[in-house]
Amino acid sequence: NAGVTQTPKFRVLKTGQSMTLLCAQDMNHEYMYWYRQDPGMGLRLIHYSVGEGTTAKGEVPDGYNVSRLKKQNFLLGLESAAPSQTSVYFCASSRDRGILAKNIQYFGAGTRLSVL
Amino acid sequence: KNQVEQSPQSLIILEGKNCTLQCNYTVSPFSNLRWYKQDTGRGPVSLTIMTFSENTKSNGRYTATLDADTKQSSLHITASQLSDSASYICVVSAGSSNTGKLIFGQGTTLQVKP
Numbered sequence: 491n492a493g494v495t496q497t498p499k500f501r502v503l504k505t506g507q508s509m510t511l512l513c514a515q516d517m518n519h520e521y522m523y524w525y526r527q528d529p530g531m532g533l534r535l536i537h538y539s540v541g542e543g544t545t546a547k548g549e550v551p552d553g554y555n556v557s558r559l560k561k562q563n564f565l566l567g568l569e570s571a572a573p574s575q576t577s578v579y580f581c582a583s584s585r586d587r588g589i590l591a592k593n594i595q596y597f598g599a600g601t602r603l604s605v606l
Numbered sequence: 607k608n609q610v611e612q613s614p615q616s617l618i619i620l621e622g623k624n625c626t627l628q629c630n631y632t633v634s635p636f637s638n639l640r641w642y643k644q645d646t647g648r649g650p651v652s653l654t655i656m657t658f659s660e661n662t663k664s665n666g667r668y669t670a671t672l673d674a675d676t677k678q679s680s681l682h683i684t685a686s687q688l689s690d691s692a693s694y695i696c697v698v699s700a701g702s703s704n705t706g707k708l709i710f711g712q713g714t715t716l717q718v719k720p
Contacts, residue, residue: 533650533695535707549707580649590638597649
């Protein structure tokens, strides 16, 4: 049971380049999330999905797009990378909705992205 | 503004010693509070989740307390081990069950030395 798997683990981009981060979960969870983690700050929600074919904006969605074509996969895209998007990106999934106490989010190992 | 503040920012202790990490929050309406452990290079892993009515919850050598009146929580680690070296993140849930969100603290970095 792999849980939540993120690929790639590391990536270096030049300003203006595009890329897609892939998140896959094998727990049959309905809800999936993308966060970014920056030094000295708490995790911030970029986008999330409440089920296959759905996406919604989080706290910091600008410059990112997402897609959830299959229940087990959640893709995060950067169309034109900027240095401000240098960060560690975490994907998470959960069985239950929102902020309920039973909503345990399971996180992937993260993708370290540097934009030069 | 909903905020979660953790202290200290970092902490170094000797193996076998106890320590306590603090979390203060200004979140309304409060739903629940979680503590996560994040090892270097890994994603956060849930340690405990406490609702408004719970004052304390344990997970092995980790004990979390919650004082909803003062809006404070603490995470106590007993008989620390080298494997406890990690970042500990306090997360508070705010809002209703359908529209609420999780607010993450910036974390406390704990280093346990032999």
